[in-house]
Amino acid sequence: MNSKFDATLDKVQARRNSTARSDALFERALKVMPGGSTRATIFFAPHPPYADHGTGARVVDVDGNALLDFTNNFFSAIHGHANPAILRAIAETAARGVSFGLPTETEVLLAEHICARSPAFEAIRFANSGSEAVLTAIKAARAATGRPAIAKIEGAYHGSYDHVEVSLDSRPGTWGEAAPAGTKYARGTPDAVLADTVVVPFNDATACVRLLEANADRLAGVLFDPLPSRVGLIPATPEFTAALRETTRRLGILLIVDEIVCFRLSHGGAHPLWALDPDLVTLGKIIGGGLPIGAVAGKRAVMDMFDVRPGKAPVPHGGTFTANPVTMAAGLASLEQLDRAAYDRLNALGERLRGRIAAAIAASGVPAQVTGMGSLFRVHPHARPIADYRSCYPSDAEKALLARLHPWLLEAGFLVTPNISGALSTPMTEADVDALAEALGEGLRWVARRAAA
Ligand SMILES: Cc1ncc(COP(=O)(O)O)c(C=O)c1O
Structure with a gap:
C-alpha cells in the first residue's frame, strides 16, 4: 500500500485489523445455511463481515472493525443505527x-x-x-x-x-x-x-x-x-x-x-x-x-x-x-423525525457527496461517473452517457474493477453496496461524506493501477 492510501485510512480512522471472527462465523454458517447467510442481495466474495452492532452512521463487525455505513441496510435505516x-x-x-x-x-x-x-x-x-x-x-x-x-x-x-x-x-x-x-x-x-x-x-x-x-x-x-x-x-x-x-x-x-x-x-x-x-x-x-x-x-x-x-x-x-x-x-x-428540514439537510448532503465524488473521479483520471439524486448515489466504472439499463451495463473488465473497488473501500472503513451505491443517513456529517469521496478517488486510482499492472 502506498503512503497516500495510508493517509486516507488515518483520516477515516477505520483500518481493518482482522477478520478472524467473521471468517469463523462464515465457516460455521456454511454448515447450516447455503452460502453462509440468508440474503442473496448482501453477499459478496469471499463473504461479508458479520455485523455485531451499529450506532448512528457506523456499524461495527464481530472483529471490532468500524465501518461508515452507506448501505443503511439497503437504504432503509435513514436514521442510522440505534436511533x-x-x-x-x-x-x-x-x-x-x-x-x-x-x-x-x-x-x-x-x-x-x-x-x-x-x-x-x-x-x-x-x-x-x-x-x-x-x-x-x-x-x-x-x-x-x-x-x-x-x-x-x-x-x-x-x-x-x-x-x-x-x-x-x-x-x-x-x-x-x-x-x-x-x-x-x-x-x-x-x-x-x-x-x-x-x-x-x-x-x-x-x-x-x-x-x-x-x-x-x-x-x-x-x-x-x-x-x-x-x-x-x-x-x-x-x-x-x-x-x-x-x-x-x-x-x-x-x-x-x-x-x-x-x-x-x-x-x-x-x-x-x-x-x-x-x-x-x-x-x-x-x-x-x-x-x-x-x-x-x-x-x-x-x-x-x-x-x-x-x-x-x-x-x-x-x-x-x-x-x-x-x-x-x-x-x-x-x-x-423526518420533517421538511430533515429532507433538505439530507438532500444537500447528498448533493455535496455527489459533487465531491465527481471531483475525486476527475482528479483520479479513471473513467468513471457518479449518478443519483437526493440522498442516493451510485458510482459507475465507465464514463459513457447513461440513459437506460443497456447504456449503464458494465463490461466484464468494468465489473472486475467494481469487484476490486468494493473490498478496497471495506478495508478503508466504508460499507457501500457491491455495485458501489449507497444512501445517506441523518447522523452523517459533511466530514463523513467528504471522507467517502476522498476514499473513492484513492480506491479508483488503486484499482486502475492494479488492472494495468
Ligand atoms: C425499488 C425496490 N422495490 C422493491 C424492493 C423490495 O423490497 P424488500 O427488499 O423489502 O422486499 C426493493 C428492495 O431493495 C427496491 O429497491
Whole structure:
C-alpha cells in the first residue's frame, strides 16, 4: 500500500485489523445455511463481515472493525443505527405485546401519518416487505382491471416476486433488439411468468408507448420506479413520465409507482417531484424505522379492492405479522423525525457527496461517473452517457474493477453496496461524506493501477 492510501485510512480512522471472527462465523454458517447467510442481495466474495452492532452512521463487525455505513441496510435505516427515539418506541410498544390477532391503534397512527404526506395516498395497507407490497399492488391492479399482465422497465428491481424479476439479469445477447426481451432471472421460472410480463425500455417514451398500446388489452398495470437503481440511478425524464401517465390512463392500465427506495427523496415521496398522479404507490424501507415493512397506498377506488367487509369483493391480503404494532411504532418514530428540514439537510448532503465524488473521479483520471439524486448515489466504472439499463451495463473488465473497488473501500472503513451505491443517513456529517469521496478517488486510482499492472 502506498503512503497516500495510508493517509486516507488515518483520516477515516477505520483500518481493518482482522477478520478472524467473521471468517469463523462464515465457516460455521456454511454448515447450516447455503452460502453462509440468508440474503442473496448482501453477499459478496469471499463473504461479508458479520455485523455485531451499529450506532448512528457506523456499524461495527464481530472483529471490532468500524465501518461508515452507506448501505443503511439497503437504504432503509435513514436514521442510522440505534436511533434513540426509534429504540424508545420499539421498547415501549413491545412491552405491551409484540403482535396480536387484532388490529391496533399504532397501525391507524402510521396510516394517518403517511396518508397526510400526499393527496395521492387516499388509503393505505401495510405488508411485511417491499416485495410483498409490490405483489399486493399487482394483485389489486389485476382485480381492478380484470387483466393478467404487468409491464416493467428493463433491468429495474422491484423485489423477489417472479413477474417483477423478469429482465433483472438481461445482458447483451439475451436482451433482444427491436424490443426488450423478457428474460428469466431465477432458474425454473415458469414460461407463463414471461408471457404475462411486458418489458419496456427506460426513458424511451416512443418505444414504451408502442409496447403499452400493443399489449393494452392484457395489461393490468405498469410498475415504475422513477429513479431505478439497477438502471443506473438516473432520473426518469419529465417527457417519459408524462407519456407513461397519459398512455396508461388512456388505455385503462394502472400506474404503480415503486417508491420503496425513492420515497426518501422528499417529505411527500417521489411522485410529486415528477408531478405524477399515480394510481398506486408501493412503499417500504424507511417507513418501518429499520424493521420489516411494506405498504401499498393510492387511489381509494383501487384500494377498495382490499375491503373485506360483507358485500365487497376483496382481494385477499393478510399476513400473520402484517402491521404488527412494533414495526408500526418504529415506522412512526422514524417518519416523525423526518420533517421538511430533515429532507433538505439530507438532500444537500447528498448533493455535496455527489459533487465531491465527481471531483475525486476527475482528479483520479479513471473513467468513471457518479449518478443519483437526493440522498442516493451510485458510482459507475465507465464514463459513457447513461440513459437506460443497456447504456449503464458494465463490461466484464468494468465489473472486475467494481469487484476490486468494493473490498478496497471495506478495508478503508466504508460499507457501500457491491455495485458501489449507497444512501445517506441523518447522523452523517459533511466530514463523513467528504471522507467517502476522498476514499473513492484513492480506491479508483488503486484499482486502475492494479488492472494495468
Ligand atoms: C425499488 C425496490 N422495490 C422493491 C424492493 C423490495 O423490497 P424488500 O427488499 O423489502 O422486499 C426493493 C428492495 O431493495 C427496491 O429497491
